Amino acid sequence: MTIYAVERLSLRIGDAAILHDIGFEVRRGACTALVGASGSGKSMSCFAPFGLAAGKASGSARLDGAELIGLDEPALRPLRARAGFAFQQPATALSPHLTIGRQLREAVVAGGAPSPDRRALAAMLDRVGIARPDARLDSWPHRLSGGERQRVMIAAAVAHDPILLVADEPTSALDAPLRHAILDLIDRLRQDGMAVLLVSHDLPLVALHADQVAVLQAGRVVESGAARQILSRPLTAETRALVAASPSLDTPGPALPPTGAPLLAAQGIDVTVAGRGWRAPQVTLVEDASFTIAEGEALALAGRSGSGKSTLARAVARLGPMTDGELRWRGEIVPGRDRMAAGFRKAVQPVFQDPVASLDPHWTVAASIAEPLRHLCPELDAAARAARVDALLEEVELGRGFADRRPAELSGGQAQRVAIARALAAGPELILLDEATSALDVLVAGRILSLLQRLQADRNLAILMITHDLAVARSLCHRLAVMEAGKIVEQGPFDRMLSTPGHPATRHLLGT
Amino acid sequence: MKGALFLVAAIAVAALLLPPFLPWGYADIDWNAVRAAPFSSGHWLGTDSVGRDLLARTLAGTRVTLAVASAAALVALLIGTAWGAIAGWFGGRVDEAMMRVVDGLYALPFMFVVIVLMVVFGRSILLVFLGIGAVEWLTMARVVRGQVLALRHRPFILASEAAGAPTGAILRGHLLPNVAPVAIAYLMLTIPQVVMVESFLSFLGLGVQEPLTSLGILVHDGADDMDIAPLTLLVPGAVLVALVVALNRIGEGLRQRLAR
């Protein structure tokens, strides 16, 4: 039985047409997934019929037979209450000043049911797998972990037993192991007959849980059908790009370029910083970390957030504090951060996570890329620098037309390409990739990743890659080091670590 | 914002350039026209209780108010920027200690500190703007510190270090250009603040002293005489309010433009 059917849905915001003739349906107890890159209109398609997105919708959307399109706000309200909505970013989608219990109670009452007692509320939290549910009722959202918040978000969305659950990217703020747990939870809820409309950019992941999939691009459905069929035999380029952009650890890794002589050796690195407050004790961020990187070798430094991986990498690149330990470059000791020589600066260059914040908003693209050339290659005159900048822009597939632009005129992917060009300018032998693709949209991240693969092979670059996503890391890296609580707990060849993970932290990252 | 800029420019130009062309100076007493009505005996806006030309006095008062305000705002800019930049750049305990001082000063009743200073050291125009500048720098210090602190850990500053730029080049090339617009926007918001403080002090008789005049003194004198010559209150009051509204608009406009 069809619970929710959308036909010829279009949406205009001002003069811009955002959605064109979208159609899909969700049946009782089943899950339909809308998949696409950011900006493809997948979230808009879910929210516009319910009046929860800007703009004017036309076409048809029927919830349990009742038409939504064309209704005004007071008429839409009771229909919204028949569905349940779980938004992405639960950290901001729950009201910060109300306790979990109050928000759950409000969700039930808004759905038309009498006010539930405390036991019933605790049972709702229990149903989504929250430990100690009774105590959590009096807690505020900020006290919960990211995974718990997402569970609470879902619990509030289904508190009034809606006939349809709309879940917008319920897993995108979570790391790999939690993603499966949340999707399993949604599968369980369906067993009571609830229909689920799922929005995601991760096609391989949702295809495991959804019955039907519609792939969106630029506001249109480009492909739809049974989930398994779409994943195994994608018909359009967009779908294939989406499959490729979310690499999976189940498929064999790519062939990587060969490695050479030892390049960088870090031995017993410690980083401690002063605690916050006057007499707070020192905080140890990294403790006794050792690793080596050879010419042309890529090492992935993985761990959950706060494990110290970024701090360690910055210490090694002499861009952050280092308290103790020894760092050698081709056997020679590297001096401290404040006594850096041009030689080492030239050899190691960073690329950061947030591409927009990586570029000074006042500087042109050409000036940013030329910055390392001015300081590290003083032998070049202005003309030679300009020629280098043009060549670098070509190398990162932007073209010299970008030279005079400013960061505000660049997309995220373009800005990250500029940051990569700047890192390559002085001809480094090792680049530090600090979560360099994780702030980007899924398709853009995929393209940046293949650019990095090409540069790795062309320039015989050594790479130190900081990441929380092992699948992304494997497409570049020979070896993997796993960090937890400031220590490297396990390291070795990538495939060996995948097949026989030793430490619990490694297994956690693998989601097993 | 365009209208506000035009208004401020017009008031400033009139206050600076017009007085020499008026038939009466701001301190000249016309014994034949005490409390004259507007447009009588060559006084366009009339005269005050001792026969001084209201237009000339208002323009002179505006000039003093604007001069004191600009000077005091500059004092606030210098102290605030230096304090905030040092705290933000060095961070950690330096930051904490410096910001505690600012917090402590924030808790003081500003105006009373200035008044006490005036009482203790006598009333001089230098002290007026030093005193005002010295208490108005606190917000500037907070804003600049926040900005520097945010910039300090921006990846582009780190990338600049990785590019081998010496600290001086990072400060000049990256930090200053990114802090300056915000500091200037807050400077523009500080000026109306200072205009109010100066007028307040002068109104109480603690600011600028005779024979100099300022908008605050004029409002005070006008208030004493308002039952007979209401314009002596309304004209300087209107100029003061118009100036503050327009300056606020400019400052807010600049800040919003930066936020985008």
Add this chain to the structure above:
Amino acid sequence: MRAILLRRLATAIPTLFAVVLASFFLMRAAPGSPFDAERPLDAATRAALDHAYGLDRPLLEQLGRYLANLAQGDFGPSLVYKDFTVTALIAQGLPISLMLGGLALAVALMTGVSGGIAGALRPGGWSDRAVDFAASLAVALPGFVTGPVLALIFALWLNWLPVAGLNGPASLILPVIALALPVAGAVAKLTRTGLSETLAQDHVRTARARGLSPFAVLWRHALAPALIPVVSYLAPAAAGLLTGAVVIETVFGLPGLGRYFVQGALNRDYPLVMGVVILYAGLILFFNLIADLLYGLLDPRARG
């Protein structure tokens, strides 16, 4: 919550102590004596006066005595209002100032918050533009301009309200309005900005998605986070009201604390000025404390 309060007190007490010390030494460092203002005194009379008020003792002894008396709530004798102690003057003036300030704060918060809400609900609409215009004007209206102008219009011209003095509630209307206007303008602007930001946030969409009425969305979900900037403004607003009251009391001839302060400052009545400054510093620190408490109520994240 308790940790925040303790930390606040840990800064408040040294600050208050620093205020006492600074004002004490400033006053003693001042050139001239409080008795200069009157006719020149012969040396003997002057010495007798200095002795009577303890001004001939060593500075540290004077400080010690002042602090000891202060601890018992005794601010010393007024040098100008002979036969009055500063404490008595404060006891006389404070209730009037507190009533004036309290009423003005209440009026400012009510009009400011409701104006800000009216503006934020229809961004760009006529109510928004009207509120924005009124608020921009109000923040630029200092009490020493609005006070006399309001008195001119409503007392002298229209003869509706008393022009000065304290006789009955009607005589408080103009002073309260003049005092409240700039604060109301600032509160309206803060509420307008805070609320329009909050209304665009995700958790408000969540509340709407539950099918709640617009009123419930505004009241339960949007208003509390939107008022956080207003609460942060509370302490500066209190300071602004106290200073504004100085002028308003002078303009409207109300026998409040502010008028004593101005008289004291003009006459170099050190104990009186010091007493009022210390009291005001204490009041502002107290408002900081209240603001912190409210802050924790509106945003549980601030409770740590």
